[in-house]
Amino acid sequence: MNPQTKRTDHSALSSRYHYLGRNLLSGLLFGVGLVAFIDEMIFHQLLHWHHFYDKSTKDVGLISDGFFHAFSWFSTIGGLFLFADLRRRGALWVTRWMGGVLLGAGGFQLYDGTIQHKLMRIHQIRYVDSVYIYDWVWNILATILVLLGTWIVIQTKRKERSMKAASHDKF
Amino acid sequence: MISSNHIPHTHQHQWISVDILLILLFTALILLYLYAVIRSNRHYKPWPIFRAVLWVFAVISAAVSLIGPLADRAHEHFPAHMLTHLLLGMLTPLLMVGAAPLTLFLRAISVSLARRVTRMMKTRFVRLYTNPIFTSLLNIGGLWLLYTTDLYSQMHHNALLYAFIHIHIFLAGYLYTLSFISLELPRKTSFLYRASVLLVSFAGHSILSKYIYSNSLTGVPAEEAELGSMIMYYGGDIIDGVLIFVFCLQWYRVAKPRKYQYASYDLVKG
Numbered sequence: 001m002n003p004q005t006k007r008t009d010h011s012a013l014s015s016r017y018h019y020l021g022r023n024l025l026s027g028l029l030f031g032v033g034l035v036a037f038i039d040e041m042i043f044h045q046l047l048h049w050h051h052f053y054d055k056s057t058k059d060v061g062l063i064s065d066g067f068f069h070a071f072s073w074f075s076t077i078g079g080l081f082l083f084a085d086l087r088r089r090g091a092l093w094v095t096r097w098m099g100g101v102l103l104g105a106g107g108f109q110l111y112d113g114t115i116q117h118k119l120m121r122i123h124q125i126r127y128v129d130s131v132y133i134y135d136w137v138w139n140i141l142a143t144i145l146v147l148l149g150t151w152i153v154i155q156t157k158r159k160e161r162s163m164k165a166a167s168h169d170k171f
Numbered sequence: 172m173i174s175s176n177h178i179p180h181t182h183q184h185q186w187i188s189v190d191i192l193l194i195l196l197f198t199a200l201i202l203l204y205l206y207a208v209i210r211s212n213r214h215y216k217p218w219p220i221f222r223a224v225l226w227v228f229a230v231i232s233a234a235v236s237l238i239g240p241l242a243d244r245a246h247e248h249f250p251a252h253m254l255t256h257l258l259l260g261m262l263t264p265l266l267m268v269g270a271a272p273l274t275l276f277l278r279a280i281s282v283s284l285a286r287r288v289t290r291m292m293k294t295r296f297v298r299l300y301t302n303p304i305f306t307s308l309l310n311i312g313g314l315w316l317l318y319t320t321d322l323y324s325q326m327h328h329n330a331l332l333y334a335f336i337h338i339h340i341f342l343a344g345y346l347y348t349l350s351f352i353s354l355e356l357p358r359k360t361s362f363l364y365r366a367s368v369l370l371v372s373f374a375g376h377s378i379l380s381k382y383i384y385s386n387s388l389t390g391v392p393a394e395e396a397e398l399g400s401m402i403m404y405y406g407g408d409i410i411d412g413v414l415i416f417v418f419c420l421q422w423y424r425v426a427k428p429r430k431y432q433y434a435s436y437d438l439v440k441g
Contacts (some may be wrong), residue, residue: 052401053384062385066378070370073408074415078366081419089428 017160019091024153026082027044027100030106031149033076035105036068041111043125054123061120068108069118075104099152113138190238199236201227204272207279210245215278222270229266232258233341249388249395253402256340260310261410264344269417273355292357303350303365310347313339313374318383324390333431347372347420352417362422369418373411 016023043050059064086092115133116122125134204226236258244251264305273292277285291297299305307350317323317336326333353359380403387396389407 005250027193052404053381053397055385059318059384059410062264062378062381065381066374069408070373070379073412074366077412077415077419085423085426112211147350 004125008027015089015091016093019086019089019159019161020093020096020160022082022086022105023093023096023097024100026079027073027088027102028104029079029100030083031079031101031104031106032108033072033079034101034110037076037110038097049126051127055138057094057122058120061116064116065122070114072108093156095168096156099149101149103149103153106142106147106149109142110139110146113142129159162166173303193234193238197203197230198232203210204270204275207272210294210391211275211278218278220274224340226267226272227271229270232246232266233263236263237337239318244247246379249391249399250402253399254406257402257406257410260340260344261348261407264348265334265340265410265414268348268352271355298358298406300346301350301353303358303360303368303372306343306350307368307375309378311372312344313343313373315379318379319386322388323388327390341431348414360395362418362425369415376407376411377404379415 039050044052059101070169083097086097103137113125117124125133125138203222208223211218236245236255241251242255246252246257277288280288304386317326322332322336326336349355351365353365380400384397384400387393391399
């Protein structure tokens with residue numbers, strides 16, 4: 001192998017490890033945005049399961065909904081710009097980014113399914129008698145996403161540590 | 172031009188003369204911008220055509236919200252009213268900020284005058300009126316006042332108040348947009364600061380929309396309040412989405428790694 005490519009390989013690796021936090025942040029933001037988008041598109045607009053406004057909504061629910069609505073819009077766009085930034089720096093680490101997406105998506109879904117739906121009562125998943133089944137499916141799915149995301153984030157962090165240790169040995 | 176049968180005849184006559192004044196104003200705005208482009212092109216590199224197009228669309232958007240069938244309907248139909256506010260308070264300002272009229276103005280006038288204007292742009296007064304927190308309070312705070320007090324119903328009985336509120340809606344919207352997409356400002360606040368304020372004010376807008384849905388305004392039927400609220404919520408989303416996109420794009424260009432920085436520097440300056 002000629003020395004030129006070897007050096008580029010090394011710089012690509014190190015910039016990926018240098019932007020560990022940005023990879024995670026970009027994934028997290030995009031994950032929150034993605035799940036909010038699916039929620040709006042599928043459950044509000046297509047299935048009409050979720051209601052725009054529920055009479056039993058508490059005031060704090062209105063505030064929470066407004067903030068998360070604004071945040072999810074912001075984070076979808078901002079997360080994708082961070083993604084583009086990572087790409088142009090050659091620092092994108094897709095696995096870690098995906099970990100962030102799962103963690104962000106699961107985290108927001110869990111918050112939505114427990115605190116926003118149940119505590120603040122902004123609306124229910126579906127207006128049927130057996131809504132508790134929907135709640136369980138919703139929140140178990142969210143928990144799986146969170147666990148999977150956390151696992152990937154920890155694994156990639158471990159890999160970065162071992163790679164850094166290895167590169168220390170070499171030089 | 173006025174097709175509504177609900178407005179009494181004398182009233183109608185009054186509105187027609189206001190309409191004529193507005194048409195003259197909007198025509199003048201377009202002609203002045205084009206004249207400034209011609210003057211600017213004599214001394215500087217050609218002014219981007221897309222900015223002129225944005226300006227024309229901005230003026231059209233303002234015109235549609237103030238003259239013609241939609242504007243007439245807005246007097247008695249809340250969803251139509253909300254649509255005109257979306258055009259006048261959000262879309263027109265966004266398009267106008269994109270048209271960069273301040274930069275064009277500075278290029279079109281003499282250098283000594285331009286220097287004086289630039290100095291003025293740095294005064295504490297201008298800095299306050301382009302501070303994101305201040306403009307957010309002016310814009311979103313103004314909306315809360317309008318829709319949570321009886322200001323909204325009073326507005327329809329007082330022509331002067333009606334005019335004042337609409338001028339405020341536009342100006343507050345313009346300063347608000349400018350304070351986040353601050354290409355034309357001599358002093359810019361940091362991206363993180365602007366992002367945080369933008370997030371909070373956007374949330375304030377969403378919360379107010381749903382508040383209108385749940386507490387309908389005096390003199391507005393419930394179905395109209397509900398539809399108007401959803402127009403505000405989702406319409407605001409679309410325009411705020413573009414605002415956020417342009418805001419992030421500016422960050423993306425500024426945060427460019429050094430080795431690429433000079434290749435397309437002109438894109439930033441326009």
